[in-house]
Amino acid sequence: MSDISTDIKDATSAESVDDEGTKRPPSPILTEPLGPSLFKFGIPLVIAMGLQATFNLFEMVIVGHLPEGPDALSALVICDFVAMIATIFGNGISNASVAIIARRDAEGDFEAVQRTTAQSLSFTFIISFIFGLFGIVFADIMTGDIMGAKGDVHVYATEYMEVIVGGSFSILILLQLVAILRAVGDAKTPMFLLVGSNILNLFLSVAMVYGPDHAPDPFGWGPPIAEFLGIERGGVVGAAWSTVISRTIAIGLGIIVLLRHKGGLRFPLKWLLPMKREIMRIWDIAWPNSAQYVVRVLILLFFLAIVQHEFTTHLANGMVDSSVAAAFAICARLDTITLFTGMGWGGAASTFVGQHLGARMPDRAVRAGWMATGYNCIWMLIVYGLYVYFGEEIINLFLDENSTETGATSRTEIVAVGVEYLTIVGATYIFLGVAVVISSALSGAGATRACLVIDASILLGIVVPLTVAMWNFTDLTPTQTWYLIAIGNLLSAIGYAAWFGKKSWIHKVV
Numbered sequence: 201m202s203d204i205s206t207d208i209k210d211a212t213s214a215e216s217v218d219d220e221g222t223k224r225p226p227s228p229i230l231t232e233p234l235g236p237s238l239f240k241f242g243i244p245l246v247i248a249m250g251l252q253a254t255f256n257l258f259e260m261v262i263v264g265h266l267p268e269g270p271d272a273l274s275a276l277v278i279c280d281f282v283a284m285i286a287t288i289f290g291n292g293i294s295n296a297s298v299a300i301i302a303r304r305d306a307e308g309d310f311e312a313v314q315r316t317t318a319q320s321l322s323f324t325f326i327i328s329f330i331f332g333l334f335g336i337v338f339a340d341i342m343t344g345d346i347m348g349a350k351g352d353v354h355v356y357a358t359e360y361m362e363v364i365v366g367g368s369f370s371i372l373i374l375l376q377l378v379a380i381l382r383a384v385g386d387a388k389t390p391m392f393l394l395v396g397s398n399i400l401n402l403f404l405s406v407a408m409v410y411g412p413d414h415a416p417d418p419f420g421w422g423p424p425i426a427e428f429l430g431i432e433r434g435g436v437v438g439a440a441w442s443t444v445i446s447r448t449i450a451i452g453l454g455i456i457v458l459l460r461h462k463g464g465l466r467f468p469l470k471w472l473l474p475m476k477r478e479i480m481r482i483w484d485i486a487w488p489n490s491a492q493y494v495v496r497v498l499i500l501l502f503f504l505a506i507v508q509h510e511f512t513t514h515l516a517n518g519m520v521d522s523s524v525a526a527a528f529a530i531c532a533r534l535d536t537i538t539l540f541t542g543m544g545w546g547g548a549a550s551t552f553v554g555q556h557l558g559a560r561m562p563d564r565a566v567r568a569g570w571m572a573t574g575y576n577c578i579w580m581l582i583v584y585g586l587y588v589y590f591g592e593e594i595i596n597l598f599l600d601e602n603s604t605e606t607g608a609t610s611r612t613e614i615v616a617v618g619v620e621y622l623t624i625v626g627a628t629y630i631f632l633g634v635a636v637v638i639s640s641a642l643s644g645a646g647a648t649r650a651c652l653v654i655d656a657s658i659l660l661g662i663v664v665p666l667t668v669a670m671w672n673f674t675d676l677t678p679t680q681t682w683y684l685i686a687i688g689n690l691l692s693a694i695g696y697a698a699w700f701g702k703k704s705w706i707h708k709v710v
Contacts, residue, residue: 227305227306227385227555228385229241229385229551229552229555229556230306230555230556230559230561234564234567234568234571235571238548238549238552238568238571238572238575239575241385241387241548241551241552242387242544242545242547242548242549242572242575244387244388244390244391245382245387245390245391245544245545245547245548246541246544246545246548246579247391247395247544248390248391248393248394248395248544249394249540249541249543249544249547250537250540250541250544251394251395251398252394252395252398252540253536253537253539253540253541254398254537255398255399255401255402256280256533256536257533257534257536257537257598258402258405259276259401259402259405259439259443260273260276260529260530260533260598261418261597261598262405262406262409262419262439263276263409263436263439264530264598264599265416265418265419266409266435266436268352268356268435268436269598269599270522270523270526270599270614271351271352271353271356271522272356272435272436273526273529273530273598274349274353274357274508274522274525274526274529275343275349275353275354275356275357275360275436276357276360276436276439276529277504277528277529277532277533278343278347278349278353278357278361278504278508279343279357279360279361279364279365279440280364280532280533282342282343282347282361282365282501283335283361283364283365283368283371284493284497284500285331285494285497286327286331286334286335286365286368286371286372287368287371287372287375288490288493288494288496288497289327289331289372289490289494290324290327290328290368290371290372290373290375290376291375291489291490291493292486292487292488292489292490292491292492292493292648293320293323293324293327293376293482293486293490294320294375294376294378294379295379295485295486295489295550295640295643295644295648296320296482296483296484296485296486296489296643296646296648297316297317297320297376297379297380297383297482298379298382298383298547298550298551298554298643298644299485299550299554299643299644299645299646299710300312300316300481300482300485300646300710301313301316301317301380301383301384301554302383302384302550302551302554302555302558302644303554303555303557303558303646303710304316304558305383305384305385305555305558306554306555306556306557306558306559307558307559313384314466314467314471315467315471315475315478316478316482317380317458317467318467318468318471318472319471319472319474319475319478319479319482320376320379320380320482321373321376321377321380321472322472322473322474322479323474323479323482323483323486324372324373324376325369325373326474327372328368328369328372328373329369331365331368331372332365332366332367332368332369333366334365335361335362335364335365335366335367335368336362336365336366339357339358339361339362339365339366340358342361343357343358343361344358346505347501347504347505347508348505348508348509348512349508350508350512353522353525356435356436356437359436359437359440360436360437360439360440363437363440363441363444364440364443364444367440367443367444367447367448370443370444370447370448370451371447373451374393374394374397374447374450374451374454377393377451377454377455377457377458378390378393378394378454380458381454381457381458381461382547382551383551383554384461385551385555386461387548389457393450393453393454393457394450396450396453397446397447397449397450398446400446400449400450401442401443401446401447403422403425404442404445404446405438405439405442405443406419406421406422406425407422407423407425407426407429407431407442408426408431408434408438408439408441408442409422409433409434409435409436409438409439409442410422410423410426410433410438411423411426411431411432411433411434411438412424412426412427412431412432412433413433481710485643485646485648485710486648487648488648488649488651488652489643489648489651489652491652491656492639492648492651492652492654492655492656495652495655495656495659495660496655496659499659499660499663499664499688500532502664502667503528503667503681503684503685504528504532506667506671506676506681507524507525507528507678507681508525510671510676511524511525511678512524512525523613523614523617524613524617524678526614527595527613527614527615527616527617527618527621528617528621530595530598530614530618531595531618531621531622531625534587534594534622535625537583538580538583538629538632538633539632539636541576541579541583542576542580542632542633542636542637543636543640545572545573545575545576545579545633545636545637545640546572546576546636546637546639546640546641547640548572549568549569549572549573549637549638549640549641549644550640550641550643550644551644552565552568552569552572552644553565553568553569553641553642553644553645554644554645554646556568557644557645557706557708562703562706565645565706566700566703566706568641569637569638569641569642569700570700572637572641573633573634573637573638573641576633576634576636576637577630577633577634579633580629580630580632580633581629581630583626583629584626584627584629584630587622587623587626588622588623588626591618591619591622591623592615592619595614595615595618595619596615599611599614599615617678620678620679620682621678621682624679624682624683624686625682625685625686625689627686628686628689628690629689630693631689631690631692631693631694632689632692632693634692634693634696634697635689635692635693635695635696638696638697638699638700639651639654639655639696641700642696642699642700642705645705645706645708645710646708646709646710647705647708650699650705651696654692654695654696654699655692657695658688658691658692658695659688659692662688662691663684663687663688663691666684666687667681667684670684
């Protein structure tokens, strides 16, 4: 322990020298009191991620007020879950970059920071191209044959997916820029980039969904904007185009910030050419992290497929009752508020763990992980309380008042199913929050294989077989499905907390 204490003193007192010979004082992350420092760093990330989830919900409100609202909502959730697969591959690269950049930044190796920055961007460009091509070519197969979308839901989902997955570059590169800035201790710029892109997306989405002619009362300000910009009514696919455009603009601003940043992030353009050794170093940390999140998204897609196949029915009059699917679509988006804010605290934990391990301060790294988890748990309890007391009002926001009982899809049924989901699954949000934050903290240490093993063991080894057994041997109901999702959240929290408490991850070399 005496050796570690000496290392801590050395790390917090020594000044670093950048590649231009300028002395840099130690990061406040390493020297300020841990609790206030973590809170101050984490709040902008939580705000940015929380607002991003909120703006995603606004998009559902906008689309939900179309005449084809329930079908459009079901289409959106299908596409969002598939688009997540592309996003999480990018997220794996981002988390690996944070682990390496934060460690090298704390060690004072600024050339390594620049090189990793350049190569992580190069890697992200490659991944973006692959997924963009996949989204354009296989959208119809993914939405119909695999996800089981039927009728108009299939049509809307295919059109939306071609744009949102085809434009994967917009979210992948934006998240990578945000991760790079966060890794060197800048939490405010990522907040402005994410919030700014979503505010722009809100205005563009209303204009591009409804066009210049008519919009429901909450969005009556949109048609004049559409007319001024010469935008035609795009319907569901208009929401996809607005998202891609707003993110692309944020990327442009993010590149400008990166080039002007004082943290030594500038690098020669030739470093953007792929370097096998550097990319493999990033990939060695990234692939387990990406695979871990692929597992989580596959679980969501698994439950979505069950809802679509088991609880969406064709009626004798040729109509489709998608009440349960629409409710699940709304609640899945509401889940993203808890997930995204958890990722905000997780981002703070990842940076703090990486920086402190780089400065040889393992005990403080452990405390940072637990502290970020505690902050997030408090927020999870608040969100759950809001969902329980205002569940009906929140769900009704996504539905057009004029479509109360039209067609086969019942607004009353959507609200009832949605409230039940939020009551059952929402009770385990605190456990979901534990898993998300600790997973990010472990990623910040580079211990991504452990995260993959935990998620695969619990979700694929327990939750999926249990669900399949109940699906095959019982008359599975929506209520039972919600309980199965809740069980997964609980078991994940137990697994992550147990592994983090072992502290073996502090010895991981990146």
